[in-house]
Amino acid sequence: MQLEFLGTGAGSPSKQRNVSSVALRLLEERNAIWLFDVGEATQHQILYTTIRPRKIEKIFITHLHGDHIFGLPGLLSSRSFQGGDEPLTIYGPVGIKRFVQTALQVSESRLSYPLHFVEIEHEGEIFKDDSFTVYAKRLDHKITCFGYRVVEHDHPGELQVDKLREMHIPSGPVYGQLKAGKTVKLDDGRVLNGQDFIGPAQPGRIVAILGDTRQTKNAVWLARNADVLVHESTFGKDEAKLAHNYYHSTSKQAAEIAKEAGAKRLLLNHISARYAGKAAYQLAYQVRKLFPNTRVVNDLDVFDIPFKKQGERDGK
Amino acid sequence: MQLEFLGTGAGSPSKQRNVSSVALRLLEERNAIWLFDVGEATQHQILYTTIRPRKIEKIFITHLHGDHIFGLPGLLSSRSFQGGDEPLTIYGPVGIKRFVQTALQVSESRLSYPLHFVEIEHEGEIFKDDSFTVYAKRLDHKITCFGYRVVEHDHPGELQVDKLREMHIPSGPVYGQLKAGKTVKLDDGRVLNGQDFIGPAQPGRIVAILGDTRQTKNAVWLARNADVLVHESTFGKDEAKLAHNYYHSTSKQAAEIAKEAGAKRLLLNHISARYAGKAAYQLAYQVRKLFPNTRVVNDLDVFDIPFKKQGERDGK
Ligand SMILES: [Zn+2]
Ligand SMILES: [Zn+2]
16 A cells, blocks of 8 residues: 655646645555546656556545646546546546536547446545445535545454464364354364454554645544545645635644644645745644654655554554 | 647657647737647646746637647636736637536636637638638548638738938838828829839748648648648558548648648647657658658647748749
C-alpha cells in the first residue's frame, strides 16, 4: 500500500505542481489502484509512473471544482483506448455523473468497460467488501466537498505451524480446522483449541484523504488513528484569515487536526503557487513542533504505508 | 503571424506529443491569439510558451472528439483566474456549447469575461472583420469535422511620400486624399490621381488548418493558394487502407492535397504514437518528391508565416 501524488497544486496548474490527484496503490492488497480526484492532465502525470490505467478500479472525487475533475473524461477515454475492460466506479458529489456523461456523449466516446457512479447523498459508509471499508464525511468548502477514510480490515493471524510440528501434529485437514479457530479432537485423544495456534491479528491500515476544506471537526473523525492523513494546506501558518475567506486551511490548522485525531503521519498537499521552492517546505517546518511527522508532498512523490510493527500493535 | 504547435499527437497523450492544439499567433496583426482545438493539457503546454491566456480571442474547434476538446474547460477557467476580461468566442460543431457549459456549471466556475459560441451549421464564411475572414468547410471524419481557412485581407499600398516630395507637393490634407485614392486638383493647377502615388498592395496571408479527415476535395478548397496548410498525417504513406478505416489520412494523401491546392508549405500534425523519433520524420521524407516543402511538426514548434516577397506578389 502506497500513496502516489499525481498533482499537489491548488487551482491552476504550474510548471512545479499539477492540479489535484492522488493514487492509493493497492496492488498487493487487491491488484488495483484507487484515485482521489482527477485534475486536468492526471493521465499525463500517470505516464511518468508505473500505474496502468486499466488497474484503476475506483475513483473518489472530493468536490466538483475544475481543478479536481477536469481530467476525468480524458483518463476514462484513455483507459478504454488502452484496452481496459474491468468495471470502474466513480464516487463523488451529485453532479459528477452529469459532467462525465455529457463529456462522453458529446465526444461520442464509447468505453470498453462498464462505468458506474455512486453519487454520495449521505455521509458514512460508501463502500465495503471483504478487505476494505470506505467512509465519506462532509468537509467545509465553498461547494459540497467530501473527505474519505479508507479502512483496511484486520488480517487474521497466521496458523503457527512450527508450534504444531513441535507437538508432533501431522499436517492434514486438522490444520485447516485449527486455522479456522475451531476446537479439534485428535485421534490420540488430545483436544486442541485453534485459538491457541493462531498468531496475533495484523491490524489493517487507515488512510484519510481529504479534499479542499476549512478546519473542520469532520476531518478529525475521518483521520482518527489514521496511519496517514492527507490534508490540504493552501496557505501558510499565519494566513488563517485568508484561508477562511477562500474556504481553505493553513498548515497549522492541518497539523492541529492530525494531532487531535491521533494520526501517525501528516502529508500536506494542495499547495498554492505562492509557495514555491523552499517556501513550500516551510509549510511543514512551521508546524513540526505541533505535529512532528509532517511533510509537504510534491508531484510524483510516493509514500509507503507499512503495517504497524509488533510493538505498535500491542498497543504501546 | 506565426503558427505555434501545442499538441501534435493523435488520440491519447504520450511523453513525446500532447493531444491536438495549434495556436495562430496574430500579435502584430491584432494583438491576439487564435487557438485551433484544445486537447487536454493545452493550458499546461501554454506554460512553456510566451502565450498569455488573456490574449486568446477566438477558439476554433474542428470536431468534438475528446483529444480535441477536453482541455477547454480548464483553459477557460485559468484564463478567468488570470484576470482575462476580454470576450472570447468559440466556433465549432453543434454540441461544443453543451459540453463547455455543462463543465462550467457543474464545477460552479464563473468566468470573468463574456464567452460566446458560434455553432457552425452551414459551411462558408463564419467570421469577417476589417482584417480577416475565416471560412469553414466539412471534412470527411467519423463525426462532423471542420477545416478552417483563415484569410488575411490585403494591406493597401503605402502612399509614396518620396515621389510626392520630388514633385514639390507640400504635405497637408492633400496627402490624405491621395492616400484614399482620390483625384486632387492642386492650387497650382496640377491634377493628381491618387492611384499613381500608392505603392503595390501587400497581399494578405492564407492559413489552412484542418481537423481529422480522410483525403477530401474540401481540403483542396480550404488550402487553395495557402501560405501554409496544416494537415493531419495519422498514418504513413503506405497505410491508405488503415487511414480509410479510421477516417484519417496518410502523409501521401496530405501531400497530394497540398500540391493540388497550390499551397506553399505543408505541415503534418496529428502523428500517431506508432511513429516515434525518426519514424515520424519519415512521414515527411516519404512525400518530398510529391511536395518538397513538407515538415512533420513537434510540440512547441513555431513557424513564421512571412508576407509574400515582391517577386511572388507580381504573380510569377
Ligand atoms: Zn482545489
Ligand atoms: Zn484526433
